[in-house]
Amino acid sequence: MSLTPLSSSPRLEALLERLRGALVRQIWLHGLGSLLVVTSLWLLFMYGADRWLHLPRALRLFHGALLVGLPLWIARRHIVKPLGYIPLRSGLARLLERAHPGSDDLLVSAIELAPMESDAPGRELVDRVHKDAEGLARSLSPDPVLERSGPRWRFFTGIALAGSCTAILAANPVLAGIFFERALGGDLPWPQRTHLVLEIPAVGQRLQVESEGERVLVRAARGSDVPILVRAIGETPDEVILHFDSGHQKALGSGGTDLFRTLLRSVQQDVSFYVTGGDHTDEGTSVRLSVLQPPVVAGIAWEVTPPAYSGLAKGTVFDPDVEVLQGSTVRVTIQPDPADATGSVRLLPEDRVLPLIAGVFPQRAQGPEQPPSEEGQPAGLSFELLAQLSLRVSFDLLDGSGLPNPDPGLHALTVVEDRRPEVFLLAPSHAEVDVVAGGAVPLHVRLEDDFAIADVRWDLRNAVDPDETLSEGILTSRPVPRDLSSLGSASRDRQVARTRLEVNELCPEDVAAAGSRWTLQVVARDNREPLPGSSQSAPVHLRVVTGDEYLRSVKDQLARAGERAGTVYEQGRSQLTFLQSVLASLEQITGDTSPPDGQPDFSSLLHSAKRLEGDARALARDLAQVTEGLLYARIDERAAPLLDGLDQRLAEQTERGFPTQAWAELHAAHKAGELGQAQLAGDLLEMVGLALEVSEEHGAQAVSHLQGARDEPKPAQVLGHVEAALRAQVEVQASLDRLLAKLGEWDNFQSVLTLTRDILNHQKSLKQRTQRFAEDK
Incomplete structure (x- = not known):
């Protein structure tokens, strides 16, 4: 029985080996890159922190331990461990199948199915799997399994950072050697980047600055302002710190320059200080400030002539x-302290400097009859001037050692001007006055001056040609008693002057022509030297009119007075009705000591009564002006004694305003027959007397009783005040009735007089035409 070769899929095996080799390379690229990045960054951080912060040894050793430990940890985490995680052949095959979907786990099956003997059952199936896997391996590539860009970028970044770190350290080998020695625990110091220079600028003579090596000695007067400059050489820190010997610290900002400034204001005691900032941490240059007692002005005397x-x-x-x-x-004299001080005086605002002359300081008088003693007088410095303008005086002193006074202070010399005299016209009281040929003009002035009135003159000029003086004269003045004065300071000179100017004597012609216009003014001069001050009164414009024109003017004025009298009468009637209703309501109260509910508003009643009193006084003033003008116009030939009486009483007037007392006395004298039997003027004076009865007698009584009713808490007493006010108001209405009757009679008289005058003028005109006709025949 024959066996399948051990490697029945050589292409698949080669593919898996290539994939394994690619994974190993990627892990090494990623791991080495991470190692270089972390090591380079940490090495740069260690260098920068120690270079700028000068870290202590313990912290530097800790940083060095991290420099060794971090790369080992990175190598273990990013190289050793990933290499151990690379999968075996089946795992690699599975990676390939995931990257190439559709293989139906063919590669994994080929790896896991071991070769079989030739006579083993299922060999044909196994061989077919290996054959198909071998065929698939020909078309597969490991590239889809790998992400090559990430590790490469990590590796190249690490190479770049490592190169940069090496370049930074190699740029200054000395600093790099210091760094590595300090990282290993050495205490070799870094080179100093910032050097601070502490300066005290000398300001004139106010500060005395001496240098002794790295110590600056400053002598300053008590109360001086000491400027401090800190100049940074090399690297400029954001702020520097002044350290004082008292433990106090003060931070100074530069404002973007290499110069730091501050000011020690009004120093009072000795002080030492030095400066630190940036890596300039040692004491370096220090300043010792010594505060000395400066010369001062102990006293000042103004000798005024x-x-x-x-x-x-x-x-x-x-x-x-x-x-x-x-x-x-x-003459200004100061007493310096110390006595040997010298100096000068500065006059402001002209900024003129005068030397101070040595002398003695005057002493105060011991008593009203004991002059000051000249024995033992202290030393003084003085100067003299003629006071023309107000100014401020500043004394700059130096003691024997050259130390100045830091705060000279200012002393005020206020020059009071001798003002021009003031001229107040009491009569005529109007700016435009009508006069009649043969009449007179009352001229009454009040004068005031700071010291004395030298002379008072009047002049009359042509209104058409102001340069033409028609007449002039001197006024004789008399002083005003101090207790009668109400204007300004009691030390001013106050005088009054009065005269009667005859109209026919004011013009060059014997008789003033109707239609002439003049301007009358009063000029006063004081005794000021070398040039006296003079002032003029307000101009009074005089117009010469005929007697008929003047009477028509009087008629118009009386018509206006009649309208005012009617208004006052209506006010009085309303006040009388109100008082009667108040009295009726109060009479219902019996035995009650507290004010009733709904008590009348006495404040409103009082206000109406005062208004009525003021209006009646204004009516009396208008009627008095008409009467005065008629008397001085001499329209009434039998009113000469009345004119003299009025002129005599008005001469006592010293203040502006309506002289009610003078007119009341004049009315009483005329009523007693002491001033003749004037006709027109007498009737007008009677009207003035009636108006004064309303304002000064009955109206004043009504006001007084209403004030008592307002302030009285007991209803019984209130009732008495209201009854008295009602009686006074009845008298007011009675006087107003008589006054209105007089005004009506005067209006009828004027109408008859005007008609008679028109008839006479018509007859005169007819006679003149008849004579001309006869002459023509």
């Missing part, structure tokens, strides 16, 4: 700041 015209006394002020009159001579 005001200009002679002001009448102010010479004085010495010891305050840090001072106010002086413009034109004053000011």
Whole structure:
């Protein structure tokens, strides 16, 4: 019996050997690539970490152990183990069949069926399987089983990283040697990449800087600002750290440059410090800052000599700041500490520098009658100037060693200007005034000045040609009592001046022509030297009108006053009705000490009463202006005593506003017959008196009682106040009735007067035409 050859499928065997060899090569490529990648990356990490972080020895030894252990672990995991996992012949055959589907496990069957003897049963079937497998092996290839790109890329990547690592280490063999020695546990230091230079720039004379090797000595005045510069040479770190002897640290950022800056503000005590940053970790250059006591201004004295015209006394002020009159001579003396200090003064904002002259510092007076003693006066430094503009004074001092004062400070010298006098027109009270030939113009002014009024003048100019002066004159002024003043400081000079200008004396002609227009102004000058200050009042425009035109103007003004009086009357009637209803509601309350529910709003009543009082006062003012204008126009020939009385009382006026007291006294005197029997002006004055009765007497009483009703908690007392307010309101309405009647009489009188005047003018015109006709015949 013959046996089948041991290898009855040589092509299949060759195919399986090729597949096995390809798998071994792929495992080695993948394993070696992984080994190179991991080893190269870890070696680069070790180099970079130690190069920039200067790792301690223990950590470096740990990194070195990982450099040995990682490749062994990679070799075992990616080479040794995969090689042991390569399948046998049947497994390789199965891989081929999976890569080439449709073989129906022919290859696996051929491998597993051993050769049989020639006379063994089933030999023909086994031979046919081997024959078919051999035929199939001719057409198969191991390439579909393999993924060749992955291992190749892994291997080439490892080769590239290994080459890069070798190139980096070979680029600087010295650094590479240091690295490997440190990786083996050595302590050979790395070369220093960053060198920091600590500098203290000297700012003028404020800092004194000396260098002694690697130690910088700085002398600075207490309160100075010390600048610090750190310059990085080589590699610039992101930040540097200042280390102070107190343990405090301060981080400085560079802002992208090799220069780090900071400022020690207002140093108060000695301090030492050094700087570190990057791999500059040693102390290196250190700074010792010594703080010294600087020279200071211990005291300041302002000796002020005001200009002679002001009448102010010479004085010495010891305050840090001072106010002086413009034109004053000011001698400024400071007391330096130490006494031997010298220096200069800087005047701002002009930035002018003056030397300080040695002298003595003035002392304060011991008492009002004891002058300061000159014995034992401390040393001083002074300068002198003429005060024209406000300025700030800064003293730069140096002590005997050249140390300056770091914060000179500023002292204010405020120059107060001698202002021009102020002119307030009290009369005429309007910017445009109508006058009548033969009449007069009241000129009443209030004057104010910082020191003294030198003279007051008035001038009258042609309104058409302002350069033409028609008339001028001097006003005699008198001082205003201090307790009557209400404007500004009590130290100002206040005066009033009043005169009566006759209209016929204001123009070159004997009689002022109707239609003329003039401009009246008052000019005041003070006693300022060398050039006095002058001011003008607001211009008053005068227009000369005829008597008829003036009366028509008076009629229009009285018509407007009549409308206002009617409005006030309606307000009073509404107030009277409201008071009556309030009184009726309050009379129902008996024996109750608490306010009833729904008590009237006395605040609203009080507001209406005050409004009525104010409107009545405005009505009185309008009527007074009409009366005053009529008196000064001298339309009423019998009103001369009344004009003199009015002029005398208004001369006492020192403030702006409506002088109710003067008009009340004038009305009382005229009513008593002390000022003659004026006709038109007397009627107008009677109207003024009635309006004043409403505003200053009855209206004021109503306001007072309503205030009492609002503030009174007891209903019984409230009732009494309301009854009194009602009586006062009744009197108000009675006075308003009489006033409206007077205004009506005046309107009828003016109508008759106008009709008579028209008839006379018509007769005069007819007579003139008749005469011309007779002359023509």
